[in-house]
Amino acid sequence: NAGVTQTPKFRVLKTGQSMTLLCAQDMNHEYMYWYRQDPGMGLRLIHYSVGEGTTAKGEVPDGYNVSRLKKQNFLLGLESAAPSQTSVYFCASSSRDAQETQYFGPGTRLLVL
């Protein structure tokens, strides 16, 4: 039981490049989330999903897209990376019955030059 996993762990991009961050969970959780964490700021919700095939915008969705084609996977895409997207990205999941308790992946550190 790996919990929540994220790939890659670290990535360097040039401005304008695109990439996809993958999140996978093996806990059969319905809800999944993508956050970014920046120094001196709280975790900010980018997008979330309440079930397979559904996604919704969070607090800071601009510049990102997501997809939830399978229940266990939640992908975060950056179509044209910008230096402002340099951050640590965390994926989390929770069950419908206990949606308030979220389990986090180890994070992806992204540097955009």
Added chain:
Amino acid sequence: GQNIDQPTEMTATEGAIVQINCTYQTSGFNGLFWYQQHAGEAPTFLSYNVLDGLEEKGRFSSFLSRSKGYSYLLLKELQMKDSASYLCAALDSNYQLIWGAGTKLIIKP
């Protein structure tokens, strides 16, 4: 607007007790969370309070006052491994977590 306030940094001595405060303002309220985050790692769940009062879990306790929009995390018998950031988060009416910036706790021998 929605807001979570907690101190940026605190220092305490090994073996002592420390209290980390958190105040919140949210549109609706469905509970208050505390997470621990060691440097370079993911946040991990510590506690969840939805009713007023103190919840004790080993060396850690969490308190909530809904009328005051206030919570604290109490850590007893501090150990060096407790050096971490402690994140306060409130669950709003849409069941979205609103996060504070975290309190970095430094433990000195």
